[in-house]
Amino acid sequence: MGLRERKKLRTRQAISDAAIALFLESGFDRVSVAEVAAAAEVSKPTLFKYFPAKEDLVIDRLxxxxxxxxxxxxxxxxxxxxxxxxxxxxxxxxxxxxxxxxxxxxxxxxxxxxxxxxxxxxxxxxxxxxxxxxxxxxxxxxxxxxxxxxxxxxxxxxxxxxxxxxxxxxxxxxxxxxxxxxxxxxxxxxxxxxxxxxxxxxxx
Known part of the structure; x- marks a missing residue:
């Protein structure tokens, strides 16, 4: 795996970790995609590049x-x-x-x-x-x-x-x-x- 692929993997993991933490704390429906992006320190467009739908932030774990x-x-x-x-x-x-x-x-x-x-x-x-x-x-x-x-x-x-x-x-x-x-x-x-x-x- 090259450097670019490793960076992408780390970014994806950071977004997923931030989302799961927020969802477990406040509930899936009460957390916005913008809040997840802010917690992961990425933009909303970047988040959607990795996870096309909000549900994917959780289902991706499987x-x-x-x-x-x-x-x-x-x-x-x-x-x-x-x-x-x-x-x-x-x-x-x-x-x-x-x-x-x-x-x-x-x-x-x-x-x-x-x-x-x-x-x-x-x-x-x-x-x-x-x-x-x-x-x-x-x-x-x-x-x-x-x-x-x-x-x-x-x-x-x-x-x-x-x-x-x-x-x-x-x-x-x-x-x-x-x-x-x-x-x-x-x-x-x-x-x-x-x-x-x-x-x-x-x-x-």
Whole structure:
């Protein structure tokens, strides 16, 4: 990575950090883009170069996960896609990956609550989910050689199930349950969910 790219990355991170801090302190809807730009010491046009929409200031924190399911399928090395995704989700639970909802670190919990409790961010997450479905559908087409609707239908079901599992874990964590105590039930529910998917998707 060259000097210019590193500077851009630092600027992007500074804007994101300033935005998250302000949103957690005052609420997403009460903080303006101008206030975020001022806190990050950049102009509004510069901010919008990095984050085209206000919601992106938060959703961008999850950007690394948008094509995660697709990457798992492509790296499965002969393992059935659903089995690889199941194992990957269980591994995420074990390491308390925030994307699984099973993380009780205060900073992560605060960010998740911000996302789930803000309608504009919930809408932003739908775009995140659509991107994940598109990417996974492409990976499933490559893995199966199918070019009909089945890979996209499967991708939609898989991504939705993962999201629902994460929401259920988040619900328990916000109710005060420790992640370690929640883990056995979370793993069992993941097994159940992927079992239901498998019974309907093995024909893929």
């Amino acid at each position: 950007a690394d996960h948008r094509e995660e399911a697709a990457e798992v399928v492509r790296a499965a090395a002969g393992q059935p896609p659903l089995a690889a995704l199941h194992a990957h989700f269980l591994a995420g639970l074990e390491r308390r990956d925030p994307i699984t909802g099973l993380c009780d670190e205060p900073e992560v919990l605060a960010l998740n609550c911000l996302i789930y409790d803000t309608p504009a961010l919930v809408a932003g997450m739908s775009r995140f989910t659509d991107h994940s479905i598109d990417a996974l559908a492409d990976a499933l087409r490559e893995a199966t050689g199918r070019d009909d609707l089945a890979p996209r239908l499967a991708a939609g079901q898989i991504v939705t199930v993962q999201r629902l599992l994460a929401l259920e874990n988040h619900r328990h964590i916000t109710a005060g349950e420790a992640a370690a105590a929640r883990f056995p039930a979370a793993a069992a529910e993941a097994d159940q969910a992927f079992g239901l998917l498998r019974s309907g998707l093995d024909g893929l």
